[in-house]
Amino acid sequence: MKFSIVVNEGPYTHQASDSAYHFTKAVLAKGHEVFRVFFYHDGVNNATRLTTPPQDDRNIVSRWSKLAQGSELDMVVCVAAAQRRGIVDEGEAKRNGKDATNLAPGFRISGLGQLIEAGIQADRIVVFGD
């Protein structure tokens, strides 16, 4: 079965990203397919590689990156939400004249259409948020 997962909140304040991560891992462990993980609203803050939690805390961002790498996850960050919150890849930096990028590995920035497509293509879509 094909799943899509939506993450609406940023890391560390709400449990949403943690829950979504454990859920996504369980989906994969059960042999299902993950069509896409879509990061929306403050959820785009899960995609900054500049995150540096204390050593005894989980690194929510790199955890997602590693999961994406190991399982070829398509992790999409909403472009409008990302622009508002300063989540930038090279293309966005060039377009908007920014002097730095911070998108973590395994994530890509794209439009809201990707969320609708995730709903159309997947058999199930689960939203994690506040």
Next chain:
Amino acid sequence: MSDIKKFMFVNRKAPYGTIYALESLEVVLIAAAFDQNCSMAFLDDGVYQLKKGHQTKGIEVKGFEKTYGALEDYDIEKLYVDQESLAARGLTAEDLCVPVEVVSRAELGKLMEEQDVLLSF
């Protein structure tokens, strides 16, 4: 599998206090551009999104009341509003900025069961 699905956008949060009401509008417009069968449901504090007369100058935030009026141009004509939520907030359909279909909770529950995709904000 058909490429046209029934999407329902469930709104339970008041506008301006958080960004969810605005983002819900953004998503429903995109979904309509994908030619999906779209409806919006408003219940609990979500009914406040449709209260007419938003004046957002004082908080320096872009108002989006007008967008609700534009929804029908995108073939999003099904706006369901929970009667009980309206009543609990001292509102009637006349207080809202667009024509809506006022439904009971039981009717709304049934409509939810008919959907393919439910996105909550």
Next chain:
Amino acid sequence: MLHIINKSPLDRNSLDTVLTTAVGDGAILLIEDGVYAATKGNAYEPKLKAAMAKFKVYALQADLEARGIADRVTDGVTTVDYAGFVDLVANNKTNQSWL
């Protein structure tokens, strides 16, 4: 249909809304702060017990344990791990997160 609740019923009305809106024969999954609804002695317990006539109620074990309440789960509530969460989503045609 699966209804996913992540709020304490004493803080927010999402569970109340589900119980008054949702068609019966569905399942309710309590996660995150939603799991407090499934504890013995909680003021919400009578309402949840009444709802069990209409809904099958599940609670996420990891969230119960994290909050120190895994030993006081209301009778009739089924606990699931994340794999069980996945099964609930897979076995219900649709789901709604009541954020």
